[in-house]
Every structure is written in structure tokens, then in C-alpha cells.
Amino acid sequence: xxxxxxxxxxxxxxxxxxxxxxxxxxxxxxxxxxxxxxxxxxxxxxxxxxxxxxxxxxxxxxxxxxxxxxxxxxxxxxxxxxxxxxxxxxxxxxxxxxxxxxxxxxxxxxxxxxxxxxxxxxxxxxxxxxxxxxxxxxxxxxxxxxx
Amino acid sequence: xxxxxxxxxxxxxxxxxxxxxxxxxxxxxxxxxxxxxxxxxxxxxxxxxxxxxxxxxxxxxxxxxxxxxxxxxxxxxxxxxxxxxxxxxxxxxxxxxxxxxxxxxxxxxxxxxxxxxxxxxxxxxxxxxxxxxxxxxxxxxxxxxxx
DNA sequence: TCTTATTTAATAATTGTTACAAATTTAAAA
DNA sequence: TTTTAAATTTGTAACAATTATTAAATAAGA
Numbered sequence: 001x002x003x004x005x006x007x008x009x010x011x012x013x014x015x016x017x018x019x020x021x022x023x024x025x026x027x028x029x030x031x032x033x034x035x036x037x038x039x040x041x042x043x044x045x046x047x048x049x050x051x052x053x054x055x056x057x058x059x060x061x062x063x064x065x066x067x068x069x070x071x072x073x074x075x076x077x078x079x080x081x082x083x084x085x086x087x088x089x090x091x092x093x094x095x096x097x098x099x100x101x102x103x104x105x106x107x108x109x110x111x112x113x114x115x116x117x118x119x120x121x122x123x124x125x126x127x128x129x130x131x132x133x134x135x136x137x138x139x140x141x142x143x144x145x146x147x
Numbered sequence: 148x149x150x151x152x153x154x155x156x157x158x159x160x161x162x163x164x165x166x167x168x169x170x171x172x173x174x175x176x177x178x179x180x181x182x183x184x185x186x187x188x189x190x191x192x193x194x195x196x197x198x199x200x201x202x203x204x205x206x207x208x209x210x211x212x213x214x215x216x217x218x219x220x221x222x223x224x225x226x227x228x229x230x231x232x233x234x235x236x237x238x239x240x241x242x243x244x245x246x247x248x249x250x251x252x253x254x255x256x257x258x259x260x261x262x263x264x265x266x267x268x269x270x271x272x273x274x275x276x277x278x279x280x281x282x283x284x285x286x287x288x289x290x291x292x293x294x
Numbered sequence: 295t296c297t298t299a300t301t302t303a304a305t306a307a308t309t310g311t312t313a314c315a316a317a318t319t320t321a322a323a324a
Numbered sequence: 325t326t327t328t329a330a331a332t333t334t335g336t337a338a339c340a341a342t343t344a345t346t347a348a349a350t351a352a353g354a
Contacts, residue, residue, distance in 0.1 A: 017320075019332065038311085053334045058311065060333095074221030074279075078341090079310075095274065108262055112278065115255055126282040127242060131259065132221075135273040164351075166301065185342085200303045205342065225310090226341075301350070308343070318333070324326085 003027040014067040024049055025060045026069060030084035035073045035091075035100045037081055073100060074132075088113075090131040097137050150174040161214040171196055172207045173216060177231035182220045182238075182247045184228055220247060221279075235260075237278040244284050 007026040011018040024045045029036065036044070042057045061082055064070045073081040076093060081100065090103040112129055154173040158165040171192045176183065183191070189204045208229055211217045220228040223240060228247065237250040259276055 017331070019320080021333070051334080055312080055335080056333055072223065074223065074225075076219065076221065078222075078225045078227050080225055092268070092271065094271075103268070105266065107266075108259075111258060111262060112255075115258060116280070119252065119254075121239070121250070121280075121282075123285045124239065124241075124280075124282045125285055126280060128281040130279045130281075132277045132279055133263070133268075133271075133273060134275040134277075135268075135271045138270045138272055164300070166350080168302070198303075200305095202304080202343080203302055206302090295354100297352100297354075299350105299352085301348105303348075304346090306343100306345075308341105310341085311339080313338070314336085316334085316336105318331105320331070321329090323328075 003031060006030075010069055014069060016063070016067060020049070021045075021052055021056055022060055024052075025057060026064060026084075029061070029064070029070050029082050032084060033102075035075075035081040035083050037075075037079055041082070075100065088129055090133065092133045092135060094137040095134060099137070103131075103133065150178060153177075157216055161216060163210065163214060167196070168192075168199055168203055169207055171199075172204060173211060173231075176208070176211070176217050176229050179229075179231060180249075182222075182228040182230050184222075184226055188229070218275075222247065235276055237280065239280045239282060241284040242281060246284070250278075250280065 004023050004027055007023045007030070008018040010026065011022055016022060025041060028041050028044045032041075032044075038054070038058050038061055041061065042052070042054050045052055045057070061070070061080075065072055065082070068086070071083050071086060073083045073091065075081045076098065085102065088109050090105065090108065092101040092103050093099075094101070108131065112131065116126055116129065151170050151174055154170045154177070155165040157173065158169055163169060172188060175188050175191045179188075179191075185201070185205050185208055188208065189199070189201050192199055192204070208217070208227075212219055212229070215233070218230050218233060220230045220238065222228045223245065232249065235256050237252065237255065239248040239250050240246075241248070255278065259278070263273055263276065
């Protein structure tokens with residue numbers, strides 16, 4: 001099953017009409033490795049769907065989040081970013097390159113989950129968690145430090 | 148030493164001229180418990196400094212972040228929020244109330260720090276980390292679940 | 295005090311996002 | 325298949341948050 005077929009299936013699963021626009025937008029986000037902005041999704045889907053509108057991309061992404069097909073990522077500059085990957089996973093924010101990289105680690109998830117279970121936070125029904133790591137990406141070639 | 152004096156000292160420490168505006172803005176953020184937006188800081192300082200300009204608040208907050216006097220918090224809706232608390236600490240995002248609450252836990256910090264040390268992430272110089280917990284705030288009175 | 299550089303206020307401009315009305319598409323009914 | 329109604333999309337206008345600009349005010353040094 002290709003990505004569009006998969007998107008179509010997901011859409012009908014959550015009760016959304018599987019239009020061409022929705023299919024390509026969903027597929028685009030799910031295929032993206034780099035947490036795209038609405039603008040980035042727009043540019044990507046526009047290549048094969050020149051008549052698609054930016055407003056549709058914005059709307060559709062919001063609908064997808066509401067239906068739990070994708071999730072939002074919080075970016076440093078406050079701009080919207082989306083993530084086709086659901087479930088708990090972590091993000092590395094590069095302070096220099098401004099990239100947001102996925103960082104998946106089963107051990108870390110277990111560690112945190114176990115902690116949260118133990119340390120019952122009062123009056124809070126925990127849905128999701130994510131460790132945000134802020135760091136500087138080092139170009140190894142330049143990483144010759146003389147002390 | 149009062150908060151303004153403290154702010155003044157911090158400002159000169161990082162090499163910023165300790166103007167009235169900067170002092171009150173820094174003090175306002177540091178005293179805030181609830182991760183204020185620029186607008187919120189503006190409203191707060193305006194009470195005693197009616198002539199202060201919103202633009203100054205925006206600029207000044209950015210300068211403070213750059214000088215590491217405060218830090219930014221990533222809010223769900225994409226609006227800017229600031230945090231007078233430095234160092235590693237965690238945030239609880241309430242999906243229903245939209246609040247961002249601090250969650251400080253020494254044990255959690257140690258747990259994560261120890262993990263990150265062990266699991267050396269390649270080509271990344273880690274600066275900071277923060278666990279983002281997403282959950283629903285439960286009104287305990289309503290929390291009578293019948294299964 | 296005078297001079298110069300820095301900072302601020304006020305406002306204009308910009309940008310990302312949302313709202314809207316008309317046009318199009320889809321799905322269902324006839 | 326055509327008709328009809330509802331949902332969706334487009335294109336654009338409006339909006340709100342943020343940034344840039346410029347003149348005035350302030351602070352620091354000579």
C-alpha cells in the first residue's frame with residue numbers, strides 16, 4: 001500500500017472525507033522528517049497539486065491535529081510546526097541551526113514513564129510527554145578545541 | 148535587597164545599562180509565576196510605568212533572552228512566553244486550561260542528566276533540557292469516575 | 295555644561311494565520 | 325444518469341502578533 005492509500009485509509013478511519021487535498025497533505029506530513037511548517041507543507045504539495053490553497057493547508061493541518069492524525073511541535077520562534085509521528089518521542093532543538101530533530105529512545109521513554117507513574121502528579125491526567133533537548137550542533141571538522 | 152535592586156545588579160552584570168524600563172521588565176518576569184506573554188508583561192509594568200511602550204517590552208525581552216537573564220517557553224498556540232527561571236526545569240501544559248505550570252523535580256533532573264551523559268548524542272553539545280508533560284487538569288470534585 | 299551614543303516611544307510595516315464568500319467538488323437521492 | 329444538498333476548497337480580505345523605523349528622550353563621558 002502506497003502512502004496515499006495509507007492516508008486515505010487513515011482519513012476514513014477518523015471519519016474525514018478523503019479528498020485529494022487531505023490525502024496529499026497527510027502523506028506530506030507523514031513523510032517529512034523535519035517537522036514542517038504550514039508553508040513548507042504547502043510548497044511540498046504544490047509541486048504535484050498546483051491549485052491547492054495555502055488556507056486549505058492551514059485548515060487541514062488543524063483538523064488533522066484535532067483528529068489525532070498528526071501533532072504540533074513547539075518551535076522556538078513561535079511558528080507552527082507539525083509532526084506526523086504520534087506517540088511519545090523527543091526533540092532536539094539546535095540553537096545554531098534552528099533544526100528540530102527527532103530523538104527516539106525506548107530507554108528514555110521507559111525511564112520517564114516509570115518516573116511519572118511513581119510520582120503521581122496531583123489532579124493531572126497525563127496524556128503525553130516529550131523531552132526537549134536544547135543544544136548546539138557541532139560540526140566535527142571544526143570541533144578541534146585547543147585549551 | 149528588593150527586586151528592582153536585584154534586577155539592576157543582574158543587568159550591570161551582563162553589561163546592559165540599567166534603565167528604569169529594563170529594571171521593571173526584568174523584575175516583572177522574574178516575579179511572574181505564570182510564564183507571561185509580552186502583552187502580559189506590558190500590562191503588568193504599565194501600572195507603575197504608564198509611559199512604557201509595548202515595543203520596548205518586546206525588544207527588551209529579546210535582549211534578556213540573548214543575555215541569558217530569562218528564557219523563552221514554547222506555548223501551544225505559538226505565542227511567545229517568557230520564563231524568569233533559568234536552569235533545567237519542566238513544564239506541564241494543560242490541554243484544557245491552556246496553562247503552563249512549572250514542575251521542578253530534582254530527582255527527574257538527575258535521572259535525565261544521568262541518561263544524557265551516558266547516552267552521548269553525537270555532534271551535539273547539550274545546553275539545556277526540559278520535560279514537557281501534556282495532560283488534562285482534573286477538577287477533583289468532578290473526578291468521580293464510574294467504571 | 296556640552297557632546298555623543300544609547301535607549302525609548304510612537305507608529306508604520308511586515309508576517310503568519312484566520313475568516314469569509316463564492317465556486318467547486320463530493321456523495322446521496324431521485 | 326441527473327439532481328440536489330452538503331461539505332470542501334479557493335482566493336482574497338482581515339486580523340493579530342511581532343518587528344522595523346525614526347524622532348525624541350535619556351544617560352554617560354569629556
